[in-house]
Amino acid sequence: MARLRIPIRPGGLASHRRRLFSFVVRPFMGALFFMFFACGIEDYIYLPPVPESAVTQEPAMSGAIIRLPQIDVIQFSNFVIFYRIYISGTLLASATPSEYSTLNAALSSDYNIFLPYTNVATNTSVNASAVGTLFKSRNYWKLEIQDAGIDSFLGSGGQTITIDFQSIIGRAPTLNRGGAEYVLNRSNGDGTFTPVPHRRFLNTADLNVTANATTLINADVAPVSGSPSGDYAYVAMYIVAMGIDNNFSPIYSSPAFLGVFRLPD
Secondary structure, three states, X not given: OOOOOOOOOOOHHHHHHHHHHHHHHHHHHXXXXXXXXXXXXXXXXXXXXXXXXXXXXXXXXXXXXEEEOOOOOOOEEEEEEEEEEXXXXXOXXXXXXXXXXXXXXXXXXXXXXXXXXXXXXXXXXXXXXXXXXXXXXXXXXXXEEOOEOHHHHOOOXXXXXXXXXXXXXXXXXXXXXXOEEEEEEOOOHHHOOOOOOOOOOOOOHHHHOHHHOOOOOOOOEEOOOOOOOOOEEEEEEEEEEEEEOOOOOEEEOOOEEEEEEEOOO
């Protein structure tokens, strides 16, 4: 019986396989490598949050002291404080999370939605872009200050700031940094709504009117829930580290809860 002979080029079968790898397999692996990194996976950046130990809540829901951590990540831009105002028919000198529903049902709901994100013991990383979207979906807005840009004041760590909601006649709530004092301003959503009666964090009759809690007027206010009239106002605040990734998109750290504060009259 005649045998089929397969000619093998000089170098043998091993040499043939190496050439096959070089001309076929290696370019294919290179393409996969490019596709892997072109998807932005290498752009994942972790911004450390403000630790709970860095936040000290003042008595009687009157403010908080925040020690901003130093963040040595080149993509870090500044810290951002998000807030939402809640109208209530209940006056409390202090409140635990279990009592938030007594103040306003929306406050309790929002707090529980954010809770998994703030628990850095079990959630050491979050979807970088989802945090900003989450706050927006719950009608939380960026805190501002009067006659100045707040980003420059929250643009670096290693400093201490104080949010002050003490009830002092003729004095609006403030942000204090390095001995300088700045009046807190409510957001206007970059011009998308018009806060009434003004942008200061003060409890007023116009602020408490349910009809004003709309997307065009007081979009930052959750109206009173239940039967009592809304004679009191509270604000909940969270702080995050914010940055810009390599694709020029905003990224955020896990949020840290600053507390619930009562707006002075």
